Amino acid sequence: MTPVLSIKNLSIDFLTPGRPVHALREVNLSVPQNRIVGIVGESGSGKSTVVSAVMRLLANNAEVRSGEIKFEDRDILAMRESELRALRGEEIAMVFQDPMTAQTPVLSIGQQMVDIQYRRSLSIKEKRQKVIDMLTRVGIPDPSDRMDQYPHQFSGGMRQRISIAMALMMNPKLLIADEPTTALDVTLEAQIIHLFRELKKSFDGSIVVVSHNLGLIAELCDEVVVMYAGEVVERAAVDDIFYRAVHPYTQALLDCDPARLDELSQTLPTIPGDVPDLQDVPEGCIFASRCDQKLQQCASNRPPAATITQAHDVRCHLVKDG
Amino acid sequence: MSAPASKPVRSTQPRFPGLRQFFREPLGVFGLAIVVILVLGAVFAPYLTDYAPNALDIKSRLAKPSSEHWLGADHLGRDTFTRVLYGGRVALKVAAWSISLALLGGLLLGMLAGYGPRWLDNLLILVFDAVRSFPTIMFALAIITLTGPSINMVIMVIVITSIPVYARIVRTQTMALRESEFVLAARSVGTGWFRMLYLHILPNVIGPLLILASMDIPVVVTIESGLSFLGLGVRPPTASWGTVLADGYAYVRNTPWLLVAGGVPLILTTLGFTFMGEALRDVFDPTLKKRD
Numbered sequence: 377m378t379p380v381l382s383i384k385n386l387s388i389d390f391l392t393p394g395r396p397v398h399a400l401r402e403v404n405l406s407v408p409q410n411r412i413v414g415i416v417g418e419s420g421s422g423k424s425t426v427v428s429a430v431m432r433l434l435a436n437n438a439e440v441r442s443g444e445i446k447f448e449d450r451d452i453l454a455m456r457e458s459e460l461r462a463l464r465g466e467e468i469a470m471v472f473q474d475p476m477t478a479q480t481p482v483l484s485i486g487q488q489m490v491d492i493q494y495r496r497s498l499s500i501k502e503k504r505q506k507v508i509d510m511l512t513r514v515g516i517p518d519p520s521d522r523m524d525q526y527p528h529q530f531s532g533g534m535r536q537r538i539s540i541a542m543a544l545m546m547n548p549k550l551l552i553a554d555e556p557t558t559a560l561d562v563t564l565e566a567q568i569i570h571l572f573r574e575l576k577k578s579f580d581g582s583i584v585v586v587s588h589n590l591g592l593i594a595e596l597c598d599e600v601v602v603m604y605a606g607e608v609v610e611r612a613a614v615d616d617i618f619y620r621a622v623h624p625y626t627q628a629l630l631d632c633d634p635a636r637l638d639e640l641s642q643t644l645p646t647i648p649g650d651v652p653d654l655q656d657v658p659e660g661c662i663f664a665s666r667c668d669q670k671l672q673q674c675a676s677n678r679p680p681a682a683t684i685t686q687a688h689d690v691r692c693h694l695v696k697d698g
Numbered sequence: 699m700s701a702p703a704s705k706p707v708r709s710t711q712p713r714f715p716g717l718r719q720f721f722r723e724p725l726g727v728f729g730l731a732i733v734v735i736l737v738l739g740a741v742f743a744p745y746l747t748d749y750a751p752n753a754l755d756i757k758s759r760l761a762k763p764s765s766e767h768w769l770g771a772d773h774l775g776r777d778t779f780t781r782v783l784y785g786g787r788v789a790l791k792v793a794a795w796s797i798s799l800a801l802l803g804g805l806l807l808g809m810l811a812g813y814g815p816r817w818l819d820n821l822l823i824l825v826f827d828a829v830r831s832f833p834t835i836m837f838a839l840a841i842i843t844l845t846g847p848s849i850n851m852v853i854m855v856i857v858i859t860s861i862p863v864y865a866r867i868v869r870t871q872t873m874a875l876r877e878s879e880f881v882l883a884a885r886s887v888g889t890g891w892f893r894m895l896y897l898h899i900l901p902n903v904i905g906p907l908l909i910l911a912s913m914d915i916p917v918v919v920t921i922e923s924g925l926s927f928l929g930l931g932v933r934p935p936t937a938s939w940g941t942v943l944a945d946g947y948a949y950v951r952n953t954p955w956l957l958v959a960g961g962v963p964l965i966l967t968t969l970g971f972t973f974m975g976e977a978l979r980d981v982f983d984p985t986l987k988k989r990d
Contacts, residue, residue: 461888469886495888
């Protein structure tokens with residue numbers, strides 16, 4: 377089966393007043409049908425840039441240097457604005473990080489969700505019924521009454537549910553959730569994770585979840601892509617990442633997860649050093665300066681993507697291809 | 699997630715929540731009352747008085763206020779109350795036309811500058827700044843001296859000088875909104891630029907703009923009266939609050955009520971529209987709404 381989304385050799389620069397920042401370099405990933413793919417990495421690793429590029433919602437100073445993004449067999453990067461509009465919402469939809477700002481404050485959520493269906497030739501009553509069904513599906517109590525309320529009358533968790541409902545309104549083939557729980561507190565986070573798991577059963581499509589919350593990724597995803605400083609360093613099935621991680625960065629990232637701390641240890645482990653300056657990308661492995669298993673060639677040779685097993689790729693000199 | 703049997707579509711919200719909210723503001727209602735009285739007075743002027751606004755009656759020259767002449771009569775014996783009512787017509791006509799045209803123009807140009815390409819923004823801002831560098835009154839004096847006094851010229855001058863004010867506010871708001879996450883979210887569900895402007899940008903900028911417009915009405919009325927006072931607005935026999943003032947001020951020692959008759963409507967207009975504007979602001983900002 378062809379993947380719903382495949383990204384090949386995507387490189388993106390951000391043009392700044394100084395030199396360009398090489399935010400993404402040769403990123404490869406694919407999202408198979410009906411699968412949930414997680415993208416993890418620390419802040420600034422390029423997670424959000426990847427998904428913004430898929431939606432073609434990059435900031436104005438972003439420049440795609442090379443690569444292709446294919447949705448089914450269509451090249452997203454080559455699409456005209458009108459084609460993009462038809463794609464967004466209908467086939468790819470997105471849930472944003474901060475639910476408190478993701479809805480127009482002056483229209484009721486019902487009005488906004490009815491409007492999303494503007495391409496459908498249904499009566500207002502039918503559209504409202506669809507809104508009610510969708511709100512029910514994401515767990516908004518009393519949807520027929522609450523749809524006439526304004527965004528500020530809902531709590532953060534509710535608003536994130538509404539954002540998800542809006543994204544799913546047109547039944548897209550690919551749902552992108554960009555840090556869907558980052559702005560929420562822990563209990564709400566658990567609820568939203570639970571909602572995604574419920575949706576996984578009924579939603580007929582693929583999901584991309586961007587997060588730095590490893591717990592969320594572990595609970596939800598089938599496959600995981602680990603990014604570091606604009607590169608994909610490892611990608612594998614979720615169990616391979618969590619139990620058989622190969623790349624030193626993935627291992628270090630997992631070690632730093634607060635949820636993994638045993639109760640006696642007092643300090644939170646960190647990865648020493650800093651993320652390299654992406655205006656001046658070092659030769660060799662991007663993680664070499666912080667790696668505790670560094671070899672001699674790491675500083676000078678960029679490791680190729682090696683395939684360990686069929687669905688497990690790593691960019692590291694510790695691994696030999698095959 | 700069990701789906702409860704969906705109930706028929708029904709809303710617990712009152713039909714016009716904003717209206718109800720408005721009537722809860724005592725000052726707003728007071729302002730609205732003044733505005734309504736002014737408007738009714740202007741519209742039904744011919745039915746509220748037995749006199750014609752320009753009818754001379756030398757016998758009652760500079761008459762004191764009485765049951766016959768409620769606000770006295772001027773130096774030509776014209777009934778002041780009648781002239782104030784008819785003057786309201788001029789004032790409100792100028793205000794209505796110039797504010798609505800300026801609003802429309804300001805909204806269009808402002809959203810265009812804020813949402814459109816950078817070069818268009820630069821061009822429009824240049825034009826706005828050029829126009830705004832003229833003081834309104836000076837600009838009006840210059841134009842009217844060239845074209846001769848007329849109401850339409852007054853309206854045109856006010857529209858031209860007000861559009862940049864509105865447009866700049868709309869532009870700034872549009873630019874802020876354009877970067878907001880809900881606009882990004884709307885783009886992510888495939889909203890085009892036209893729907894974006896009228897559905898997501900317009901409702902968010904119109905509130906502050908209507909308040910500003912409401913507060914601008916007295917300013918416009920004052921400009922019209924001022925120009926008419928100087929003889930540059932309406933032509934002299936026509937009644938306007940400005941001409942009432944102009945006719946009255948020469949006799950201020952003997953007949954001060956003539957000045958009062960021309961000035962009080964101006965004060966009331968300012969008060970009325972300002973109070974109304976403030977109450978409207980509360981209604982238009984849903985986050986300020988009090989919970990029921």
